Amino acid sequence: MANCIIAYNTIILNTVYEKILKEMVKPAIIEEFARISPIAWGHIAFTGKYNFKKSDGDIDVNAMVRALEKHLKQYFWKIA
16 A cells, blocks of 8 residues: 555656746755655545545546645745
């Protein structure tokens, strides 16, 4: 399970990292962003009932990237 979470987080973080490099974000922000660890799993719910019957199996990574990027721009990028 831990390997799956780390892989999932790495894909999301890497996509955001590549995007901020293209957008010419300040180097200080890039350095801070690079310190984010993919090992965290506080955002993963381990308990509960899950229903994947309505899912087509695709994961919308871009939607997750947009949500993370919005959060970063709102809170993280202001301080740098």
